[in-house]
Structure formats: structure tokens, C-alpha cells
Amino acid sequence: MTFHCCIMPKNGSPNEHRKLSESWHQVAGWVLVIPLLIVLWETGAYLLNQPWILPRFSLVARQLMHPFQDLYASGSLASNTLVSFVRVLIGFLLAAIFGIPLGLLMGSTRAVRGLLEPIIELLRPLCPIAWIPFALAVFKLQTLPQVFGIRASGTILDQVQTGMVFVLSFGAFFPIVVNTLDGVSGVRRNYLMLAKTLGASRRQTFLHVYLPAALPMILTGLRQGIGLCWFVIIAAEMLPGANSGIGYLLMYAADQSGMNVVIASMIIIATIGALLNTLMVHGTKRLIGWYGKEF
Template identity: 35%
Template structure:
């Protein structure tokens, strides 16, 4: 037991060390490029660190981050609640697949910026417009990965349950859903990342959130604040994806899968 515990702790330490080394490498490359003038007016790590220290005590950025977190959490949860059951139904039923998937595939390639004028006209508030665009970013990756998970199920498992007298509902409950979980997990992780992409794009033309703060920093020429804000977005995006990954991994221990891949 102690040997296993020691190995587990060593593995956790190695994982954290890899994260630190990766971040340090990124900063090093950034510093070299900025000092060499390769990236133009983009400030280096020292200037951005100074701007970051100011932002950490700035109430404006605090409010912007909180607003964005409300947008991202609400939109992502709605996307997951709708996309997972819908993806299971489309993957499992040929009738549902033929009725719904073609229309959804038409909507999927529409970029988030193209939704903005329509949502402003249709939805009652700017907040609901932002959340809808963020929802779209998360919805399709979750949906498509769920469908793929159902389609990749071995038919032998389905035949085994049916040969033992199991109903169609039994097959769905004991085979389809558990077997699709790894793909659903991957879709949730990817969906969270794309939700952040859509969120920032939507907030840039709105009057709230971290995306708006980035745009204001750009128009005022505060380049260090722009990069510092991007770092903040990246940090929260990474943290939220990691939370989704770890929660999902608790449901996938039977697969030996721990990273959602």
C-alpha cells in the first residue's frame, strides 16, 4: 500500500513539474522574441508582470472576470444538459439522426461573430446574447463527440444484451451510455475551451466581461494590459477545462482513462 501511495505521489509531483516547465518554457520563448523585436510592439514578460500586479488589485478587472465566469458556467451547463441527451438520441436512433443532424450541421460552421447581429435583434438583453453565443461554442463539440461515442460502440455488446433478454432500454442504459462516456468526456473538455473562445469574441462587442476589458485596453493603447488580460483568460480557460477533466475522470476510472483523451 505504501509503495503504491509513494508512486502515486511521485506521479502527481511529476505532473505538476511538467506544468511548471511548460509555462517556464513559454515565458522564455516570449522573452527572447520580445527582446529580439520579432513580435513588434507586444510587451515582454517583465512589463506584463508589472501590468498584472496592477490588475490583481483593480476592481474593474475583478468585476469583468466575475461577469465572464457567470457567462461561461451558465452557458456551458445548458450546453451539456442539452447536447449529451441529444447526441445520445441522434447516435442511437436513425430516425432522430435523419431528422435533426442535417439542420444542426448547417448551423455548426457559422462563426460566433456572425451570430451577434441576430442575437441582438432576437434576444432581450446583451447578457443573453453573450450567453447564447458562448452556448453555441460548447454545444457542438459536446454533441458531435457524443454522437461519435455512440457510433463507435461494438455491436457485439448490443447483441449480447439482447440475446440475454434485455430490452432496447436495457441496451441503452447498460451499454450505450457507459460506452459513450469517454467520448462525452472529451467533448466536454473541448467544448469548455471553445466556449471561452466564443465568450471573449462576444464580449468584445458588448459592454461587459473580460473580452470587453481587452478591447478597451486595445483602443486605449494599453498593450501590457492586453497581454495581461490574455494571460488571465488563458489561466481561467485552463483551470475550467481542468475542472471538467477531473470531474469526468472520476466517472471513467473503470476505463483506466484519466485525461479525457
């Protein structure tokens, strides 16, 4: 009895074929779906003819082409976006500065974890926006330079209210702490044993095993944190007490029935959010190329 076993590769390797179709899938959304939606929008808006509800895409695009034009004496699209961005950056950096060390400490010291985990788990589900009235009551409309007694009038820092930074930091703090903590406490015992048999001290183990092993999770925490900040700032700027920022401009334009400015702002907000995420994902890829490929 003989068996004939014959597996022949088809023309071109199967991998090559997959690669080709994958790249096609990747561009399809950009070259097909988005242009199609824009065409539908443009014709729909033209037929509807009610620009205070749905302005034509071309009108919104024209708005986006003039980002430095002053709108309703409230600054331009660009200047308000910059204000929001600086607020987010400061709030996020503060959250990272406090969140990462605390997460590392909690992950490596059981006592600290036991002390702090309940309060963190209790405060974490609270939407950061809920802190705004409290933050306003505490910090009033004080700006960050005012708190530190620095004169910064005329600079962009003059638009960074302490209460907003507080709310942003609070929002980003939790995903950063919790992910760092999970990263540290999830380090494989095998790597700790390996480090021990290679003569690593406790401090060296922390520096050369815990930290690099937790890095992918720390970066995930940072990515979630900055994404949340960008969510929160828009909502925060739409509330009373704000007088600048892209969220403020959006709300103000809506009151003036300037729906083209509203939609232009929405497009800017979405684009920056997507860019931040892409930056965090691709900017850190090289650092953690090993992740998910363990053996």
C-alpha cells in the same frame, strides 16, 4: 548446433529509465522555456522602450498582482474575468442540458437522427460569432434576469446578456451533440449482444450499456464545448454591444494604449482556458479509466 540466446537487463529496468526521462520532459517546458521567454521579453521590451507596443514583463506582472484594481472605470481584471466566466458557464450548461439528451436520442433512434442530422451538419460549420448580429437584433441588450422578469440589479447575473448566452450555447451545442451521437452510435455490437444474453431489456441496455460506453465521447464533447465557449466569449465581448467582461476590458485597454492591461488580460484568458481543459481531462479520468484499454 546450439544457439545461445542471452538477453540481460541493463542496470535498472528499462521502464524505470523511461519514466525518469519522461518526467524530465514534462518539467522542461516549465522550468526552461517559459522563464527563458520571460527574460527575452523583459530585455527586449527594455531595449525597445516603447511600452505602448511592448510593455516590460515586470509591468504586466505588476498589473496581474493587483487584480482587484479598478481600470479605466470599467471594473478590475478579476471582476471582468468573473463576468466572462459566469456567461460561459451559463451558456455551456444550457448547451449540455440540451445537447446530451438530444445526442443520446439521435444516436439510439434512427428516425430522429435522419430528421435532425442535415440541419445540424449545415449549421455546425458556422462560426458562433456570426450569430452575434442576429442575437443582438433579437434580444437587444436584454439580460437573462430581465427575460425571466427577475430583479437582479447589482448582481453578476445583471451582466449576463441573453444574446451572449444564446451565442455561447449555440457554439457549445454542436460539439456536445455530435460527440454524444458518435459515442452512442459507436457502441460495439459485442456489448449489446452480451447485454442481451444477460437478460437486459431495451431500457436497461440504454442505461447500462449505451450510456457508459458513450461516456468518454460525451466528456470529449463537453471539453470541446467549454473550450469553444471560452474562445467565443472573448471575441463576443470585443464586439459592439458589450460593456463588460475580460474581452471587453482587453479591447478597451487597447484603445487607451494600456498594453500592459491588454497583455495581462491575455495571460488571464489563456490561463483560464488551460485550467478548464486540464480540469475536464483530469477530473474525468477516473470515470473513464477503461477507455482505450479494451480487449
